[in-house]
Each structure stands twice: as C-alpha cells, then as structure tokens.
Amino acid sequence: LAKKGYLPTFRRIMDEGCWGVLESTVPPLSGPAWVSFSTGCSPKVHGIFDFILKVPGEYGSYYISSANVRLPFFWEIVGNYGKKVGVINVMVTYPPRPVNGFLITGGLTPRPKNFTYPQDLERELLARFGEYPFIPPGGLAPKSDEDKEYVKLMLNTLKKRMTITKYLALNKRWDLFISVFEETDVLQHAYIGLMNKSNPAKEAIKSCYMLIDDFLQQLMDEILMEDDLLVIMSDHGHGPLRKYLVVNSFLMSINALQLKNSALVKLKKLAYRCGLTPSAVYRIVKALGFRRARSAFRGGIGESLLNKLAISYNDIDWTRTKAFSVGVGGGIYINLKGREERGSVEPNEYGKVVEWLIDELYSLKDPETGQYVVEKIYRKEEIYGANPNAPDLIFITREGYVTLHTSQFATLSIFQPAPSSGAHRPDGVFMAYGNSVQRGVRLKKARIFDLAPTILHFLGVPIPHYMDGKVLIEIFDEKSEPARRPILIKKMPSKKE
Numbered sequence: 001l002a003k004k005g006y007l008p009t010f011r012r013i014m015d016e017g018c019w020g021v022l023e024s025t026v027p028p029l030s031g032p033a034w035v036s037f038s039t040g041c042s043p044k045v046h047g048i049f050d051f052i053l054k055v056p057g058e059y060g061s062y063y064i065s066s067a068n069v070r071l072p073f074f075w076e077i078v079g080n081y082g083k084k085v086g087v088i089n090v091m092v093t094y095p096p097r098p099v100n101g102f103l104i105t106g107g108l109t110p111r112p113k114n115f116t117y118p119q120d121l122e123r124e125l126l127a128r129f130g131e132y133p134f135i136p137p138g139g140l141a142p143k144s145d146e147d148k149e150y151v152k153l154m155l156n157t158l159k160k161r162m163t164i165t166k167y168l169a170l171n172k173r174w175d176l177f178i179s180v181f182e183e184t185d186v187l188q189h190a191y192i193g194l195m196n197k198s199n200p201a202k203e204a205i206k207s208c209y210m211l212i213d214d215f216l217q218q219l220m221d222e223i224l225m226e227d228d229l230l231v232i233m234s235d236h237g238h239g240p241l242r243k244y245l246v247v248n249s250f251l252m253s254i255n256a257l258q259l260k261n262s263a264l265v266k267l268k269k270l271a272y273r274c275g276l277t278p279s280a281v282y283r284i285v286k287a288l289g290f291r292r293a294r295s296a297f298r299g300g301i302g303e304s305l306l307n308k309l310a311i312s313y314n315d316i317d318w319t320r321t322k323a324f325s326v327g328v329g330g331g332i333y334i335n336l337k338g339r340e341e342r343g344s345v346e347p348n349e350y351g352k353v354v355e356w357l358i359d360e361l362y363s364l365k366d367p368e369t370g371q372y373v374v375e376k377i378y379r380k381e382e383i384y385g386a387n388p389n390a391p392d393l394i395f396i397t398r399e400g401y402v403t404l405h406t407s408q409f410a411t412l413s414i415f416q417p418a419p420s421s422g423a424h425r426p427d428g429v430f431m432a433y434g435n436s437v438q439r440g441v442r443l444k445k446a447r448i449f450d451l452a453p454t455i456l457h458f459l460g461v462p463i464p465h466y467m468d469g470k471v472l473i474e475i476f477d478e479k480s481e482p483a484r485r486p487i488l489i490k491k492m493p494s495k496k497e
Helices: 008-016 030-039 074-080 121-131 148-171 183-194 200-222 247-252 261-275 278-288 291-296 300-309 346-362 380-384 446-459
Strands: 018-023 052-054 060-061 085-090 101-105 176-179 230-233 239-246 323-324 330-335 374-379 393-397 400-404 415-417 422-425 428-435 441-447
Touching: 008 200, 008 230, 008 428, 018 446, 030 074, 030 085, 030 200, 030 247, 030 446, 052 247, 074 085, 074 101, 074 176, 074 446, 085 148, 085 400, 101 121, 121 148, 148 176, 148 183, 148 200, 183 200, 183 239, 200 230, 239 428, 247 323, 261 300, 291 415, 330 346, 330 393, 346 374, 346 393, 374 446, 380 393, 441 446
Parallel strands: 018 441, 085 101, 085 176, 239 400
Antiparallel strands: 018 428, 052 060, 230 428, 239 415, 239 422, 323 330, 374 393
C-alpha cells in the first residue's frame, strides 16, 4: 500500500527512518507477544506461552492477565526513574497496575469497568467520549464477506480510539507514550484472505491503514518534538487462513489421547455425529451477528445445553492418555507420571513418546490437498528453557493452517474449515523515525522483546539484567547521542510482588 502511494506517511517514515521485520514469539500469539514487548523478555524468561495456561500438575487451565506477569512492565521501570508514562490499549495489562502517569487496559479486558489507572481517568473518558471502544475478548465476527456494517463499526471504533489517543497525548504529561490500534488485527483476521476478490474486504484493510496513515501525520505535525523517537511496531504479521487444525482431535486419531468408554461419552459422540458441536454453534453465532447472538445465546438454554453435550477434558481417560494439548497455540503436554496428577507415561518412556509425536506431526497431511501441515516442531528446551510449566512440544503450521482451541472439543475432526480468512504470521513490522535515527536503513533482524531495552536506552534508563532482548543500537545514527552513550545494564528485582 505504501509503494502504491496510499500511505504517504508510512512511506516517508520508511524513507527517512529505519524499518524492517520484527520477529514475533513462537508461536506468534498476541498474548505472549505483547508480554514480550512489555517486559523486554522472551517467553523463556517471562513464562507466558499462550493466552491459556495449564495449571501446573493439573489438567485445568486459565486465561492470562497482568496478575500472571511476574516481571515489571518496562513503562513501570521508566516511571520508577521519575519519568511520566501514558499507556493505551496494550494487551495483558488488565487489571491495571499503578504507573507514574496513566494507563488504559487493552485486549483481554473482561468488561469495560475499572479499566484505567488512575480510576479517575475512566470517569473522565466516559464523560467526554461516552462508551470506551473495547473490542471484546475473542473479537467481533462479520456476518458474511459482504458485511459492510461490520467494516463501518471497526473503522468508527478506530476513529474513536484515535480521538482518545490524541486527546491524551495533547493534554497529559508524558515522556513515554504508547497506543495500540487493534483494528488492523481484527480486520485482517476477517478479510486478508479475500484481498484478491472484489468485495468490501479489499477496501476495508486499505481504509484502515489509510486512516492510521493520516493519524500518524497528525501526530508528527502536532505532537512529535524535534528530539523524540517514534516507533511503529506490530506484535505479529498476518496471512491467509484456510483451515484449523484441532490438535486434541489429531492426538485422538493416533491414540495418544483416549476418551472414557462411558455411556455419557458415547451419547456426546452421537450428538457430534449429528452435527451438534461447538463449531457448528459458532457458525450459527456468526450468521446471526455477534451482538445479537451474544444476547440470545450466552447464559441461556442454548449455552447450557451445549456445555452438557460438548466433549471436554472431563471426558478424557487420563490413565490411557499419553499426550494432550492446552492453549490456543497447540502446545502439547506429555501426561508424565510424577508431574501430572494422573500421569500415564513413565519417565523412562518420555523421550520415546516425544519422538513418536514428532514423527506423527511431521507426517500429518491435509486429506483434501495432500499437503503436509506442520512446518517446524520445537522441544520445549529450545524456546522455553527448563521451565517446568511449558508445553513439551510446540509446532508451527504451514501457510494457511492454524491450531484451534476451545474449552470443549470444538469438533472430533482433525481439520475444520476456518470461519475467518486470516491468521497470524511470525514476521511483524518495525519502523523508527526521529533525528537520532539512521535514514533509509533496512533493519536486518529485530525481535519483539528487543524494543523495551532499545526504548529504555533511548530514554537514558538502565536496562534490567534479566531482559534477554538487546538494544537495537544499529537503528541510531552513529553521531547521535543514543549511539554514543554506553548501554547501562543494572541488577534489578525480576519479581513483581
């Protein structure tokens, strides 16, 4: 879009600043990616691997929140050095933690209540702007590929978020200001796979970026000072999506996961064969439209019946199960004796089971296309170190596929048609602009957890010793003050009590 002239401000920033690919986490999920941005640490250090984490030693799970992040956010460190911060809409910041400035929580905020620090800011925003533009956890789904009202809603939400951002940037004191616009993510999930077709999708994503481009120009004209540093980044990339891979159904297909042989489970299987599955219900919800379906279905007879008929972890026969998946990213846990409460795999069998699963995953093909589905498999030590709570295996799917998780088994099929057209990719974007930045430089490699130490260094704040991100010193002009100043590393507490 920038090359074609639709985004002149982005083009100017790329020509007069520094830009390149920003590597996301493995897998490229927004939850752990934003925590990596916020802490300057990889998941190996901060311990957030997914939106949904398994309870250690048990089979239950929970959604992440700021309470699970046991490291300081880098803006809290900035505040501890007497500098003012403003943070808007960063994921995994609910419930809000105190800052030297102000904060509005972002993705995974469960309800539009108690979402700011200080709390007076919430009342100020509601009084001045009305309802705050939250996008519910799980997002909003268009009713169809031609849903113009959905596109209009997303673009209006973006405009309102920009208005609030500009108001706070102009009327509050700050040395560090962060604002996240998630409408790009939502619209690309809905439409990026349809960009080659003639429908509202083609214009939706372009219109979204054009609005942001115009807003960036306003920020540069009205807010950016001569010696400021402007950073633009995304927590991941996006690409087309064709099918979901249902990991627990795959594990069932190779007999790594076994269901109970009870009358209730047999009845549930029969219901699935008749089409009463969580996936089928979701398609109905999408057809109704998110807001109508939520009020008609949630908390009603339909949801209660679905929960009773859905196959869940409670229906797994753990005594015969060797492996299971927890989380959005498809992480696989070995049901190891001595670690899991009803482990069935002996410690001396662990390596053999892992090798078997790796072979089966690499052999998995889409029956319709004959294409192999899994691109890369990691043992936990490779990306998560020795963390005992991490999944034993994590894998990356090939282009067009992504893993699917629900609290119940969405379907007993290994593959499920995707209701959205886009999914995350590991390559996000990074841009930097300002007097201290090298002009027209293409950055060769940057990781999402490199941004926090880089920003701390620019602000003259010591970098905590536990951050495994590095300062992107190559973005700065060699004659600039940030390039000439030594990088300060300081022993700091790594636990947030």
